[in-house]
Amino acid sequence: MKRRIWLRWTIVAALILIYVWTFAGIRFDGIKPTAGKITHSIFKGIFSPDWNYVYLPEGEDLLRGLLETLEISILGSVISAIVCVPFAFWSASRRGKNRAVSGSGKFVLSFIRTFPELVMAILFTKAVGPGSFAGALALGLHSIGMLGKLFAEEVENMDAGPTEALIATGANRFQVLWFAVIPQVLPGFLSYSLYRFEINVRSATILGFVGAGGIGTPLIFALSSRNWERVGIILLGIIVMVTLIDLISGYLRRKLA
Amino acid sequence: MNGPGTSPASRLPKKPSRIKHYLTFILIVWMVWGSAVATDSTFRELFTGLPEMWKLIDEMFPPNWRYFDNVVPAMLDTIRMAIAGTTFGAIIAIPFAVISASNIVKSPWILYPARFVLNLIRTIPDLLLAALFVAIFGLGLMPGVLALAVFSIGLIAKLTYEATETIDPGPLEAMTSVGANRIQRIVFGVVPQVAAHYVSYVLYTFEINVRAAAVLGLVGAGGIGLYYEKTLGFLEYDKTNSIILFTLAVVLLIDFISTKLREKLL
Amino acid sequence: MIELRNVSKSYPNGTKGLNRINLTIGKGEFVVIVGLSGAGKSTMLRSINRLHEITEGEILIEGKSITKAKGAGLRRIRRDIGMVFQSFNLVKRSSVIRNVLAGRVGYHSTLRTVLGLFPKEDINLALNALERVNILEKAYIRADQLSGGQQQRVAIARVLAQQAKIILADEPVASLDPLTTKQVMDDLRKINQELGITTIVNLHYIDLAREYATRIIGLRAGEVVFDGPVAEATDEVFAAIYGRPIHKDELLGEAAL
Numbered sequence: 001m002k003r004r005i006w007l008r009w010t011i012v013a014a015l016i017l018i019y020v021w022t023f024a025g026i027r028f029d030g031i032k033p034t035a036g037k038i039t040h041s042i043f044k045g046i047f048s049p050d051w052n053y054v055y056l057p058e059g060e061d062l063l064r065g066l067l068e069t070l071e072i073s074i075l076g077s078v079i080s081a082i083v084c085v086p087f088a089f090w091s092a093s094r095r096g097k098n099r100a101v102s103g104s105g106k107f108v109l110s111f112i113r114t115f116p117e118l119v120m121a122i123l124f125t126k127a128v129g130p131g132s133f134a135g136a137l138a139l140g141l142h143s144i145g146m147l148g149k150l151f152a153e154e155v156e157n158m159d160a161g162p163t164e165a166l167i168a169t170g171a172n173r174f175q176v177l178w179f180a181v182i183p184q185v186l187p188g189f190l191s192y193s194l195y196r197f198e199i200n201v202r203s204a205t206i207l208g209f210v211g212a213g214g215i216g217t218p219l220i221f222a223l224s225s226r227n228w229e230r231v232g233i234i235l236l237g238i239i240v241m242v243t244l245i246d247l248i249s250g251y252l253r254r255k256l257a
Numbered sequence: 258m259n260g261p262g263t264s265p266a267s268r269l270p271k272k273p274s275r276i277k278h279y280l281t282f283i284l285i286v287w288m289v290w291g292s293a294v295a296t297d298s299t300f301r302e303l304f305t306g307l308p309e310m311w312k313l314i315d316e317m318f319p320p321n322w323r324y325f326d327n328v329v330p331a332m333l334d335t336i337r338m339a340i341a342g343t344t345f346g347a348i349i350a351i352p353f354a355v356i357s358a359s360n361i362v363k364s365p366w367i368l369y370p371a372r373f374v375l376n377l378i379r380t381i382p383d384l385l386l387a388a389l390f391v392a393i394f395g396l397g398l399m400p401g402v403l404a405l406a407v408f409s410i411g412l413i414a415k416l417t418y419e420a421t422e423t424i425d426p427g428p429l430e431a432m433t434s435v436g437a438n439r440i441q442r443i444v445f446g447v448v449p450q451v452a453a454h455y456v457s458y459v460l461y462t463f464e465i466n467v468r469a470a471a472v473l474g475l476v477g478a479g480g481i482g483l484y485y486e487k488t489l490g491f492l493e494y495d496k497t498n499s500i501i502l503f504t505l506a507v508v509l510l511i512d513f514i515s516t517k518l519r520e521k522l523l
Numbered sequence: 524m525i526e527l528r529n530v531s532k533s534y535p536n537g538t539k540g541l542n543r544i545n546l547t548i549g550k551g552e553f554v555v556i557v558g559l560s561g562a563g564k565s566t567m568l569r570s571i572n573r574l575h576e577i578t579e580g581e582i583l584i585e586g587k588s589i590t591k592a593k594g595a596g597l598r599r600i601r602r603d604i605g606m607v608f609q610s611f612n613l614v615k616r617s618s619v620i621r622n623v624l625a626g627r628v629g630y631h632s633t634l635r636t637v638l639g640l641f642p643k644e645d646i647n648l649a650l651n652a653l654e655r656v657n658i659l660e661k662a663y664i665r666a667d668q669l670s671g672g673q674q675q676r677v678a679i680a681r682v683l684a685q686q687a688k689i690i691l692a693d694e695p696v697a698s699l700d701p702l703t704t705k706q707v708m709d710d711l712r713k714i715n716q717e718l719g720i721t722t723i724v725n726l727h728y729i730d731l732a733r734e735y736a737t738r739i740i741g742l743r744a745g746e747v748v749f750d751g752p753v754a755e756a757t758d759e760v761f762a763a764i765y766g767r768p769i770h771k772d773e774l775l776g777e778a779a780l
Binding site for chain 3: 159161162164165166167168169170171172174175178179180183184186187
């Protein structure tokens with residue numbers, strides 16, 4: 001009992017220290033006089049969006065920006081869903097497998113996961129030039145971290161029985177993989193890929209901030225030129241697209257389960 | 258019984274059509290192919306980019322360790338931003354979670370608008386929020402804190418109301434039967450059951466926010482992200498690399514601590 | 524013919540799973556192995572097709588050593604040994620026919636099986652196997668839609684399609700109710716008698732063993748303590764195998780038989 005009380009006070013003291021340290025370091029200069037006006041403009045922009053921007057015959061409009069965002073996320077998701085498969089099998093810990101092997105795989109995946117995707121996008125724009133391809137590569141590489149982990153869990157939770165049965169019929173390794181492992185894990189893999197696709201659509205909307213294509217490019221221009229009507233319509237476009245994708249993808253995932 | 262060569266097909270049920278599978282497959286291939294064409298993504302592009310990428314990696318090593326001293330304050334700011342943002346978000350998330358849980362609030366006129374707001378918040382990426390707040394409040398930590406706070410509301414409130422909906426209704430009924438009012442029912446019937454989950458979700462959101470805070474500087478919202486832009490702009494890749502490694506170390510450390518705490522909680 | 528020559532299996536921690544077992548099982552026999560759980564029944568069965576490795580001795584299948592076989596040679600021997608499991612070990616998400624065809628993969632090249640190009644004879648073989656166990660009409664249904672007894676019959680059909688010369692059945696009826704237990708055991712006996720396939724079954728129920736076996740082998744602590752025809756397997760013999768009088772739950776009950 002005494003130890004519990006002691007523990008409680010230690011936690012409280014630690015929390016107080018953390019918060020004192022935190023807020024002592026955050027300077028609050030007061031709200032700028034223009035803040036209210038800008039907030040008002042942004043809201044006005046959102047509620048009276050620049051509808052003309054939705055479709056422009058000469059290009060560079062909202063719909064094309066959103067389409068490009070979708071394309072980046074589709075490509076990024078497909079790249080990661082394919083590339084992460086060997087990583088998943090590498091890092092899945094199963095009976096009779098060396099723990100050091102799966103441990104190293106898990107470490108690599110968490111390393112990839114931790115690497116900020118926006119920084120990855122910047123690096124790719126340096127390598128393949130600015131544009132959507134850099135964005136797709138960044139999403140593709142970054143998503144391996146999370147997808148690889150989820151896929152590995154799917155492999156770990158797989159029923160070992162069919163594998164045993166296939167070995168018993170005299171199947172070779174590849175045939176065991178094809179007839180016993182893949183049919184079991186494929187629905188899970190697809191479902192997780194769709195889930196990651198939903199996340200990637202969100203991420204792809206801001207890749208343009210660093211020159212990696214998508215709707216983020218016109219958005220950052222509109223923000224820096226304080227064109228709030230345009231910011232408003234783009235924001236609206238993003239909200240609608242993300243919501244629609246979530247609905248469709250969620251429906252597909254329920255069907256897969 | 259027939260001999261092994263003869264076909265029992267006549268007594269067999271009709272083979273199900275596979276057209277749906279083929280169509281799905283074609284649709285996916287078409288979408289991926291279309292995306293690749295539209296974004297100019299080709300293997301050739303990738304291969305011609307490879308030497309360039311290799312050069313970049315070559316320039317990143319060895320990392321410039323001395324640069325650490327310059328970025329430590331910014332890294333601490335990043336952590337401060339994540340702590341403050343998560344805290345504000347976690348506090349505001351509580352009333353949102355309460356009015357979104359169908360076993361506490363019965364009126365659909367409150368329930369659905371509240372959930373709608375939460376869903377809306379979660380559709381907006383945190384970096385976009387940060388860019389908007391920078392536009393409003395100017396450069397600094399404040400817009401970063403606000404962006405993380407708004408993002409945290411969406412996530413923590415959603416996870417918490419979902420946990421609230423799965424609680425054991427017994428204690429709630431007991432509180433009703435002793436004549437407790439609405440607030441008393443929540444404090445004595447719900448809070449004890451959800452508190453541990455809530456704290457765990459706050460820690461989980463904190464982990465996400467540390468990662469997010471590290472890049473918020475790219476849009477001017479303070480923290481280490483500022484230095485990514487700075488060093489990359491000056492093509493000082495060895496410095497960029499040291500920041501990347503620093504970020505990775507901090508994030509992994511915080512993840513580790515937070516995960517341990519969460520395991521203790523549940 | 525199956526020969527076990529001085530077969531032992533010891534685990535790394537020193538415990539003996541099997542202890543110097545010598546057995547010869549002739550073609551067409553219906554052997555039932557009985558013993559307490561942990562007596563080594565499952566270990567012995569799985570040693571025969573080398574799903575488990577033995578640490579001493581040698582096992583010969585039709586005169587060829589499976590113990591010394593490697594790679595393709597090992598798979599070749601396994602192809603002739605079908606196995607039926609307690610938990611059926613079907614790929615639940617795949618169709619019944621695909622599960623049965625999985626028994627054929629040992630006969631074909633990797634590429635051919637992966638592309639799904641099974642020859643017409645294989646498909647007929649699979650359909651005939653399903654007809655033999657009376658579930659032909661379920662051929663295109665997903666395996667998880669079937670009852671436990673039906674799933675076990677699919678597993679038996681898989682062994683038939685494999686054209687195995689030996690069937691190993693590891694507690695094939697342990698997860699089934701008394702009525703389906705009888706149907707599955709009848710299927711196994713019919714196959715044994717009509718096709719002359721050597722059958723070795725691990726069973727928990729004593730009355731079931733007496734009903735179906737031509738020969739009973741009793742295992743106790745990894746050693747053969749009884750080996751003889753059914754007529755000799757009296758209640759006293761069983762009590763000796765078990766080291767205690769027979770329990771009620773070791774009898775399936777007269778009603779089912």
